[in-house]
Amino acid sequence: MPITETDRQKQREYFSLQFQKRMKRPRSYSPLQGSQVRERAMYKLLMESFRDTSTVIWKSTFVPSEIIYALDAIPLYIESFSAMAAAVDICPTMLDASERHGFSRDSCTFLRGVMGASLKDILPRPDALVSTSYYCDGDPKIFDIFAEEYKKPHFYLQVPFMVDEEWSRDILAEQLEEITLELARVTGKPFDKDRLSEIINNTNEASRYFRQAMELRRHVPSPMLGCEAIDYIGAISQLWGSKELVRMSRLLCEELEERIDKGVAAVGDERFRLLWCHLRPYYNDEVFNYLELDQRAVVAFESVNLITWQDMDPQKPFESLAEKLLANPAIGPCERMTGWVARMVRDYSIDGIIWMAPWGCRHFNSLSQLVKDGLRKEMDVPFFILDLECIDKRNYSKEQVRTRLDAFLEILAEKSG
Amino acid sequence: MEALKDFLVKKKQGSPLDIERGVGYLSVHVPEEIIIGAGKVPFRILGSGKPAKLANAYLPKTFDPHVLDSLEGALDGSYKSLEGVIVANVSDAHRRLYDAWRLGTDSAKVFFLDVPKGADSLRVKSFRLALSSLMRDMERAFGVQISKEALRDAIRLCNETRSLLRKLSDMRKDKTPPFTGERFFEMVKWSQTHDKRTVNDMLKEYLEELDGLEGSGTDGPRIMLMGSLMGSPELIYLIEKLGARVVCEDLCVGMQYFSSLVDEDSNEPLDALANRYLAIPTARMVDTESRWNYLLRMAEDFRVDGVVYFTLKFDDIYLFEYPHIRNKFQKAGHPVLFIEAENFWTSLGQIETRVQAFIEMLA
Ligand code: SF4
Ligand code: SF4
Numbered sequence: 001m002p003i004t005e006t007d008r009q010k011q012r013e014y015f016s017l018q019f020q021k022r023m024k025r026p027r028s029y030s031p032l033q034g035s036q037v038r039e040r041a042m043y044k045l046l047m048e049s050f051r052d053t054s055t056v057i058w059k060s061t062f063v064p065s066e067i068i069y070a071l072d073a074i075p076l077y078i079e080s081f082s083a084m085a086a087a088v089d090i091c092p093t094m095l096d097a098s099e100r101h102g103f104s105r106d107s108c109t110f111l112r113g114v115m116g117a118s119l120k121d122i123l124p125r126p127d128a129l130v131s132t133s134y135y136c137d138g139d140p141k142i143f144d145i146f147a148e149e150y151k152k153p154h155f156y157l158q159v160p161f162m163v164d165e166e167w168s169r170d171i172l173a174e175q176l177e178e179i180t181l182e183l184a185r186v187t188g189k190p191f192d193k194d195r196l197s198e199i200i201n202n203t204n205e206a207s208r209y210f211r212q213a214m215e216l217r218r219h220v221p222s223p224m225l226g227c228e229a230i231d232y233i234g235a236i237s238q239l240w241g242s243k244e245l246v247r248m249s250r251l252l253c254e255e256l257e258e259r260i261d262k263g264v265a266a267v268g269d270e271r272f273r274l275l276w277c278h279l280r281p282y283y284n285d286e287v288f289n290y291l292e293l294d295q296r297a298v299v300a301f302e303s304v305n306l307i308t309w310q311d312m313d314p315q316k317p318f319e320s321l322a323e324k325l326l327a328n329p330a331i332g333p334c335e336r337m338t339g340w341v342a343r344m345v346r347d348y349s350i351d352g353i354i355w356m357a358p359w360g361c362r363h364f365n366s367l368s369q370l371v372k373d374g375l376r377k378e379m380d381v382p383f384f385i386l387d388l389e390c391i392d393k394r395n396y397s398k399e400q401v402r403t404r405l406d407a408f409l410e411i412l413a414e415k416s417g
Numbered sequence: 418m419e420a421l422k423d424f425l426v427k428k429k430q431g432s433p434l435d436i437e438r439g440v441g442y443l444s445v446h447v448p449e450e451i452i453i454g455a456g457k458v459p460f461r462i463l464g465s466g467k468p469a470k471l472a473n474a475y476l477p478k479t480f481d482p483h484v485l486d487s488l489e490g491a492l493d494g495s496y497k498s499l500e501g502v503i504v505a506n507v508s509d510a511h512r513r514l515y516d517a518w519r520l521g522t523d524s525a526k527v528f529f530l531d532v533p534k535g536a537d538s539l540r541v542k543s544f545r546l547a548l549s550s551l552m553r554d555m556e557r558a559f560g561v562q563i564s565k566e567a568l569r570d571a572i573r574l575c576n577e578t579r580s581l582l583r584k585l586s587d588m589r590k591d592k593t594p595p596f597t598g599e600r601f602f603e604m605v606k607w608s609q610t611h612d613k614r615t616v617n618d619m620l621k622e623y624l625e626e627l628d629g630l631e632g633s634g635t636d637g638p639r640i641m642l643m644g645s646l647m648g649s650p651e652l653i654y655l656i657e658k659l660g661a662r663v664v665c666e667d668l669c670v671g672m673q674y675f676s677s678l679v680d681e682d683s684n685e686p687l688d689a690l691a692n693r694y695l696a697i698p699t700a701r702m703v704d705t706e707s708r709w710n711y712l713l714r715m716a717e718d719f720r721v722d723g724v725v726y727f728t729l730k731f732d733d734i735y736l737f738e739y740p741h742i743r744n745k746f747q748k749a750g751h752p753v754l755f756i757e758a759e760n761f762w763t764s765l766g767q768i769e770t771r772v773q774a775f776i777e778m779l780a
Contacts, residue, residue, distance in 0.1 A: 102740035104757070106479070107733050133534055137508050137701065140534055141737045144705045156703050158533040158540055160547070161506045167546040175539050334516040357477070362733055365477045366513035370520070373475075 012050045015122070018088035019043050028289050029225050029266075034252035038235045041244040046084070049074045049124035055187050058126040058146070060139045062328065063157060064321045066203055066241035067180040068130075070196040071189040076124060077238040079139075082113030084234075086282035086391035094120065095392055108360040109392040111138045118146060127187050129154040130179060134161075134331060135363040153186050155179045159325055163332045172322035180318075197314035199241035200321075204311045206240070209249035211307050216256040217300065218347055221265035222273065223256050226299020227288035230280045233304040272297040272412050275344050278356040278364050279304060283393035287401055295409055301348040303329075306340065330363070337367055338374035345381050352382040352412045358390050382415065384408040436460050436610070440555075441502035443487060443511065445669035445697060446532045448690045450679070451548065452503070453571035453613065454563040455555050460499060461609035463648035463670065465490030468760075475517035481510035482729045482760045483646045491518050501526030501558060503551065507701055508734060526558045534703045536695040545691040552687075568686040572679045574613045579675035581620040582608060586672060588627070589664045590719055593636050595627050598663025602650040606670050636662075638779035641716050641751075643667035644727035645735050651765050652727060652756070659769075661776045665719040667712060673697050676711075700734045709745055716751055722779045723752045725772070730759050752779065 055073040065075035094116030131143035147154030160168040184191035239245040309327035312320030439460040449459035469485035471492040504515040531547040533540035683689035728735040
């Protein structure tokens with residue numbers, strides 16, 4: 001049955017209502033101002049992307065939103081839609097729809113969630129789509145299928161895996177430029193290099209604040225809960241280049257500084273400091289609450305919030321963006337990721353690592369054992385691979401997860417004597 | 418022909434890998450010409466056929482079974498007679514296979530090749546650069562020079578293999594093809610694991626033998642088989658045992674292998690290779706539309722009655738593609754049977770009834 005504009009209006013309203021409820025939900029912590037700004041910015045962007053007059057470009061995680069902002073279009077980080085949908089509890093129906101359509105339950109739930117949402121036609125419609133070759137195989141594939149369904153062009157960015165090859169950066173920069181010009185052509189939005197330089201400056205400013213926040217979070221006891229901090233990644237992937245990101249990252253720093261000055265700790269009497277790798281369950285906060293609030297095992301840092309690149313040169317936007325992309329630890333031989341994890345363990349005085357392994361995420365799960373073994377050669381830090389879904393709550397069992405976390409916490413307790 | 422028969426017999430008895438100067442590769446997107454240009458023999462690694470035990474110490478269980486069982490072979494020494502191996506960035510699984518192979522074995526020569534998922538000019542340029550990096554690494558490791566001339570010779574040699582296989586494959590357009598789908602699979606597999614000169618001689622000899630021969634065998638439903646990599650023809654055997662015939666396949670041990678020729682006259686053989694190897698319309702490439710056109714043409718050219726879509730568990734590329742392609746086939750009037758299996762050698766028993774029902778429906 002074709003969906004009418006009235007249906008879409010209803011969907012929008014429904015979504016909006018759910019989102020507002022979510023923002024007002026009781027929390028186990030009082031959110032930082034930066035976090036509130038972040039949530040509002042994400043919400044605003046989503047609502048704007050529903051407007052018929054908006055130019056919306058669907059992008060996957062690592063497509064630099066800067067090139068989209070430069071065209072005055074909205075970058076819609078489409079996997080994050082699944083996360084938001086999980087948070088407002090409409091994800092199960094999306095996943096059901098994708099499974100009825102024939103998608104395997106063994107594949108990534110983020111992607112399947114979006115597929116389901118598209119089948120139900122509750123997504124803001126794209127004017128163009130851009131995907132990257134990493135992290136994962138499913139991503140460009142479903143983007144291409146979407147492109148056919150929405151009858152819009154799909155551009156795909158090939159990110160070389162061999163980051164140290166001299167040609168990698170240049171070929172990536174060339175592609176970025178080509179895609180930007182193509183996007184300008186198909187959306188009818190003029191491309192202005194000076195505007196892109198301005199946007200690059202915004203990213204530089206925001207990443208300086210985020211780097212500073214990374215420094216501040218080394219503080220023991222931790223000034224911020226991991227449960228709250230991990231939510232920054234959605235905004236980070238989507239809002240690079242925007243003024244909002246500068247604002248929220250500045251606020252984050254100011255508040256962290258203030259908390260440290262005043263001696264405010266996220267968790268009283270911190271028992272353990274954890275490093276959390278991969279994303280989080282979006283359907284509830286139970287796992288984090290249990291660890292951080294009940295067990296006082298604070299998630300001191302999260303791998304997804306790592307800033308690994310240097311300031312960009314606004315005069316060379318495409319080359320700089322290429323370098324930023326290539327600085328991702330998940331690209332290249334696994335030793336690169338191991339190196340970064342080791343560094344985070346040292347920087348954040350980590351007692352144990354939780355490596356979250358959602359069933360369908362091949363890209364991340366494939367690194368778990370390799371990184372674990374690599375680390376063992378360098379340091380003695382307990383490493384726990386936690387099978388847990390990010391957005392699919394259908395098989396989630398609070399008790400089971402707790403039992404497994406308890407076993408890990410016991411190891412940490414024994415180790416610390 | 419004797420050698421081919423010999424090989425088929427030996428293979429059934431599970432003979433050890435007896436190749437000399439072999440360099441292994443796993444993906445159909447790796448140009449064999451570069452291996453030949455380096456004076457080596459390309460050997461397609463299609464899995465050791467062993468359940469993953471050692472491999473699970475490196476890579477998770479929820480992983481492309483083909484990659485796991487190839488890694489198992491690497492770790493248990495099955496491939497130790499190979500002088501090196503090229504792992505290509507064709508999927509998430511293969512990328513980490515590169516790490517696991519390097520870290521888990523003492524074979525020093527594990528090469529990596531980035532393969533874009535698109536075939537437009539910038540992606541071709543990027544692939545050419547990746548190919549030159551691969552050549553540089555191989556030249557260093559083997560102490561050889563891969564000259565343009567050597568590449569050109571290799572291109573001619575491999576093109577001949579492709580043309581011969583295509584001739585054979587085209588015979589399957591006949592009402593009663595002169596060989597089974599299973600036999601054809603073995604031929605393609607054999608062509609990917611032996612010295613090309615021997616391969617070409619054998620294939621020519623076989624073509625002569627077939628000349629003028631009447632087709633034989635069943636004229637049951639004509640099946641197109643597609644999907645994940647298959648290292649052995651068990652599924653084809655099963656389909657044919659049940660009265661149908663596999664007449665064409667979108668498999669890398671199948672028609673993808675000889676889908677097009679490399680331009681022999683190009684001044685830059687590397688460009689020609691980059692162009693051709695990105696033009697193979699595998700499921701991993703992003704251009705779903707041209708892939709669909711290729712599949713539909715194949716189904717029509719070979720006048721198929723039904724399509725069997727096979728995926729290995731955890732093989733995301735196909736798991737994501739399947740519903741889309743199924744819908745298109747159904748719209749075009751071709752029934753589709755979907756089969757998902759843990760691997761291609763042990764779990765076929767359970768699917769026999771489904772295959773049988775499908776064939777009965779088509780007949
Ligand atoms: S969770 Fe993993 S598989 Fe899913 S979109 Fe992200 S990287 Fe890809
Ligand atoms: S296509 Fe799938 S089965 Fe084939 S090699 Fe790639 S990941 Fe493995």
